[in-house]
Each structure stands twice: as C-alpha cells, then as structure tokens.
Amino acid sequence: MSEKPENRKTITIKINGKDRPFQNKDTDEAVERKQPSVFHKDQNNENKEKDYFREESAAGQETEVEESFDWILPEPEEAPAKNKEKSLFAFQSPLTKKDKPALLKNSKAKEGKKKSLPKGIVASIFFAVFFAVILGTSFGFILLNMVSSDQSAATNGNITASANNSSDTSKGGQATAATEIATKADITTYVLQKGVFSNEERAKIEQKKLTDAGKTSQIISIDEKQFLLIGVVSNLENAKAWQKQVKDTYAKEMVFNGNEIENVSKEEKGVIEASSAIYYSILQIVTSVQFDKSISTEEKSKLEKALAIVEEKKISNFSNEKVQKMATHLAMGGELTMKLTKNSSEKEIEAIQQQLLNYLAAYVAL
Numbered sequence: 001m002s003e004k005p006e007n008r009k010t011i012t013i014k015i016n017g018k019d020r021p022f023q024n025k026d027t028d029e030a031v032e033r034k035q036p037s038v039f040h041k042d043q044n045n046e047n048k049e050k051d052y053f054r055e056e057s058a059a060g061q062e063t064e065v066e067e068s069f070d071w072i073l074p075e076p077e078e079a080p081a082k083n084k085e086k087s088l089f090a091f092q093s094p095l096t097k098k099d100k101p102a103l104l105k106n107s108k109a110k111e112g113k114k115k116s117l118p119k120g121i122v123a124s125i126f127f128a129v130f131f132a133v134i135l136g137t138s139f140g141f142i143l144l145n146m147v148s149s150d151q152s153a154a155t156n157g158n159i160t161a162s163a164n165n166s167s168d169t170s171k172g173g174q175a176t177a178a179t180e181i182a183t184k185a186d187i188t189t190y191v192l193q194k195g196v197f198s199n200e201e202r203a204k205i206e207q208k209k210l211t212d213a214g215k216t217s218q219i220i221s222i223d224e225k226q227f228l229l230i231g232v233v234s235n236l237e238n239a240k241a242w243q244k245q246v247k248d249t250y251a252k253e254m255v256f257n258g259n260e261i262e263n264v265s266k267e268e269k270g271v272i273e274a275s276s277a278i279y280y281s282i283l284q285i286v287t288s289v290q291f292d293k294s295i296s297t298e299e300k301s302k303l304e305k306a307l308a309i310v311e312e313k314k315i316s317n318f319s320n321e322k323v324q325k326m327a328t329h330l331a332m333g334g335e336l337t338m339k340l341t342k343n344s345s346e347k348e349i350e351a352i353q354q355q356l357l358n359y360l361a362a363y364v365a366l
Contacts (some may be wrong), residue, residue, distance in 0.1 A: 193252060
C-alpha cells in the first residue's frame with residue numbers, strides 16, 4: 001500500500017521569501033523502486049500490457065497527487081531541471097563581479113539624475129557669482145583709489161624741518177602747487193642785546209622781567225643758544241648810543257644767515273626773497289626818527305611800494321604758516337612805520353621795534 005500524502009514527511013526551506021521543499025530520501029527511494037516496474041514490459045502478453053498501462057496511469061496519478069501536494073516548482077530564473085536536486089539545497093548565490101558594476105552604474109545613474117539641477121538654476125547661480133565678483137572688484141578699486149588719494153594729500157600737507165609743503169590761492173582764487181624754492185638772504189643788523197643763555201627757561205625768566213617793565217624784547221634761538229634782544233638799529237654808532245641809555249645791555253652786529261626754503265608757492269617765494277629789503281627800509285626810517293628826529297619822504301615812498309607785496313589780502317591765503325607769520329609781522333611793522341612823524345612818541349617807536357624783532361625770530365625759524 002502506498003503512503004498517504006498527508007503522512008509523508010516534508011521539509012520546506014524559505015530562501016528570499018520563496019518556499020524550497022525538502023523530502024526525506026527514504027520516501028524518494030521508495031518511489032524510485034516503484035517506477036522501474038512501470039517500464040518493465042512483457043511482449044507476449046497483451047493483457048499484461050493493458051495492466052501495465054493501467055498500473056502506469058495509476059502510478060502517474062499517484063505521483064501527480066504527491067507532486068501537487070508537496071512539490072513547488074522553481075521560478076523560471078532558477079537552475080535547469082537536471083540540476084534541480086542541487087537547487088533544492090542551494091542558497092541564493094552572491095552577486096558576481098560582473099553583476100556588481102551594472103548595479104552600481106544603475107544606482108549611480110539614478111542618484112545622478114536625482115542630484116542633477118536644472119540648467120536654468122545652474123545658469124542663474126553662475127551669473128550671480130560672476131556679477132558678485134565684478135561688483136566686489138569694482139568696489140575694491142574705488143576704495144583703493146580713495147585711500148591712495150588721501151595718502152598723497154597727507155604727504156603733500158607735511159612740512160620739512162626748514163619749510164612747510166603747501167599750496168596757496170592765486171589772484172583768481174585757484175590753488176597753486178607749492179613746488180617753488182625760495183632763497184632767503186642773510187640779514188646783517190645791529191642789535192641791543194640783553195643777554196645770551198644756554199637754557200631757554202632762564203632766557204624766558206629775564207624776558208618776563210623786561211615785559212613787566214614795559215620794555216620790548218624777543219628771544220631768538222641760534223646754534224642752540226638763546227639771544228635775548230631788546231631792539232635793533234641800522235648802524236653801530238646808534239646802537240652804542242642806545243646801550244648807554246639801557247642798563248646791562250650790549251650793542252653789537254649780528255648776522256642772521258639765510259638758506260633755501262623748498263616747497264613754497266610762487267607768492268610765498270616772492271615775500272621771502274623781498275622781506276629783507278622791506279626790513280632794511282623800515283629799520284632806516286625808525287632809526288632816523290628815534291635818534292635824529294627826522295624822516296625821509298623818499299624812504300617812505302620806497303617803503304610804501306615795497307609793502308604792496310605783503311598786503312593782508314595776499315598773505316592771508318598763504319598755506320605755509322611760518323611764511324605767513326613772518327609776512328604778518330613785517331606788514332604790521334611797515335604799516336606802523338608809515339604813520340611815523342618827526343615827533344612820534346617812544347611808545348610808537350617801541351611798537352615798531354617789537355614787530356621788527358618778531359620778524360627776525362620768524363625769519364630765522366624758516
């Protein structure tokens with residue numbers, strides 16, 4: 001008797017979600033023993049042949065019933081029939097090297113499609129970056145030019161030890177470049193000296209005493225020495241006469257050396273080079289009034305013409321402060337001198353003397 005299908009022992013293995021049946025070998029061998037009798041044919045007996053076909057059909061039906069119950073056909077992609085027994089126990093084989101590149105290429109292609117941006121967005125980003133670079137570069141050049149112009153202006157505004165770099169306004173009101181070189185002439189004059197000091201503080205103390213006494217004075221620094229002067233005259237004879245009138249003073253000749261003044265305007269140069277002649281003209285008139293009680297009309301006319309170069313309107317536009325200061329003292333001294341008469345007071349003469357001393361100090365400082 002054949003064993004019922006439900007009593008047969010069957011092992012089913014699931015691999016990758018698929019059922020893989022496994023049958024006991026003993027049962028398979030029993031089936032194989034029955035099958036040879038099916039193919040054994042008796043050629044002399046037709047009845048046996050009929051029985052044979054009946055037996056074969058019966059066995060076939062029994063096999064179909066058994067196979068339909070516990071046999072699961074493999075998928076079309078599985079191994080061929082001749083390797084069916086091996087495929088029952090074989091797990092899914094790992095991917096081969098040939099299969100991997102194809103899968104990787106497909107996955108990378110999908111990722112590339114996902115990550116790729118539309119052409120319009122890429123173009124927008126490119127132009128945005130391009131214009132940002134152009135704008136940044138333009139602003140950089142503008143700032144660089146501004147800084148460079150500021151630095152050049154600051155450099156042109158500096159002054160040297162002897163003179164300032166400057167620009168001034170011409171008659172038409174336009175600024176002219178301070179590129180001229182002025183020659184400052186030597187000034188030889190006779191002075192009434194109160195004292196010479198190596199310490200500036202001591203010189204200022206003595207000067208204060210003179211100021212409190214109502215006397216004119218000025219400290220002029222030459223070769224690290226401080227000369228305290230109380231007046232100037234046009235000749236040595238009058239200087240000695242004055243020395244007798246003022247106690248503790250000394251009359252002598254002094255030379256204030258000239259030099260070259262660089263980086264001045266054309267107008268400043270004219271004032272520097274003409275200032276010594278104006279000084280001599282003022283000094284000559286003041287000395288005559290102070291000691292001789294006389295005044296020369298001719299000298300006044302010459303001075304009036306010379307003072308035109310140091311008019312207030314002109315010197316007020318000077319950018320070099322030292323030149324402007326020197327010209328201002330000279331102009332004020334000349335203006336006071338033009339008002340002198342034979343009978344001018346001592347105070348009027350002292351006012352002119354103070355402006356001449358201030359001029360000499362500013363002249364030496366150039």
